[in-house]
Amino acid sequence: MTPPVITAGPEEVLKPTADGPAWEDSYPAGRRYRLGPLLGYGSEGAVRKALDTHTGRTVAVKIFRTDAVHSGERFHREVSIHRRLNHWAIVPMTDYGRMPAAAGATEQAFMVMEYVEGRNLRHLLQKGPADPAMTAAWMASILHALSHVHRKGIVHNDIKPANILIPSLANERRGAVAKLTDFGIATSRRHAPLASLSGTAHYMSPEEVHGAQATEASDIYALGLVALECLTGVKPFPGTPVETMVARALNKPRIPYTLGRRWIVLLQAMTDLRPAERPTARQALRMLHRINR
Template sequence: MPDTTDHADDLLGGRYRLGETLGRGGMADVYRGEDVVLGREVAIKVVRSGADGVAADSRARGEVSVLAALNHPSLVTLYDAQLDADPPYLVMELVEGPTLTTRIARSPLTPSAAATMAAELGEALHVAHGAGVVHRDVKPSNVLLAPSPLPDHEFRAKLADFGIAYLVDTARVTNPGEVIGTAAYLAPEQVQGVDPAPPADVYALGLVLIESLTGKRAFPDAAGVATALARLEAPPEIPAELDPEWRDLLRDMTRIDPAERPTALDVAMRARALAATTSDARTESLPAAGAVAAGSAGAAMAA
């Protein structure tokens, strides 16, 4: 059993040793850490104090409620949470891999890799939606790519940062009508300030898949909410070079009317079928995990 008595005062909560900073966000900093009791590496999200301390603490409590209730291989696992500590902190699974943003910057995903990722993230969202949770900020920087042990799979996609998730049956942290999320990936109804619902996550995932396949954002000029209003009138352009099944799926996921979009489970099933029937001429592997990759993952969890 690891020795937890030496320098115990230097340990967070008497158990966690902080290492390098992996990422910084508006409400927290994320560190590589060590659980000296279990002898494993973890990611530790330390909530920052300050003028927004109350709001940050409320958001952190919401994230704990979400992550503690959800269990899926494509959701980042919560190990521990001490929100009454000074400072409050969360202890999570350390994902040793880059974000999807970093991966796309290297090259677009192959159709089969994108289909597998779509199925994994669709399943994760299905689990969340079934628990009454809407993520509200599905985007490439919130998708972490853990190296896969399987030779025919490039990675296992994991959805991170439920810090701004909306708990359907609980009090809202944000004000009614307040737009939360990243402008480039907002669904039309989010732009209008409508209460978040599962179709908004499906729409955002559709935009993420378009970007993954093409290397370009579906709405590249969406620098703010005002610009994002344009999507109320027209859906994103679906690349003509994609196979018909891909075009149909992406078109359905990004329909303007949320009632016309498939559920996350439908997306997962259709993507699984695409993955089974799609073959790629090339196979690429992720770069070796390290400080840069882990740092990208940590930045996603710091938001």
């Protein structure tokens, strides 16, 4: 198989692409997964639709770049972190391995995840603001996921619309209306950050901009920005990466009064400039439930 060309940066991870050709004739991924069209790509690798020939199920296979910085370590840490997670609102990993390489080439690592029929939130927000009730449902699912992640001592470190998948309801039987994915730069007690500054600029917390390491509170801040973007249809801190980080380090996001008092209280708490003043995922979930009363 000719490896997919990967040229995009982190913001392009899981970018929706048009369906490509039918399943390929080769079975390179562990000689079990028959690769299909490209689903998305990013700084770490490409995600392709695939057929699990052992079970007959459709899966998603993430193929890691061999030329990325810390490529081997990125693969091992993502597998190590993801295999500890088992939650209905987190896209599960089901397998991993290395693909055989041609003579003189480098083996490519891969991991296999559940295939989620639907779209990512970034794609949906291109159409404009989301319904507040739908936004609340999406945020509830992700807060449940973060509560599980944080209890494990893990920080996702890249909460953004592109990493939130919205399943087609007809294909989702367990009640999740949103699922968290991509633990490629997650950190834990055993896994320090691979770079001094990581994450996506538009959703990075003020403390990270100032050079501090991301914590559970950083995930909450980023999700607060995602919720605000859902409700307004625009990024709270637009501009270039440098402009958005400088603005976030100095100012709170502007929350329109038209959203209503309960949304304002929740979003102000989640995006507080002081990490210690932000609610935990469980506390934010309780505040969110009051909005729908």
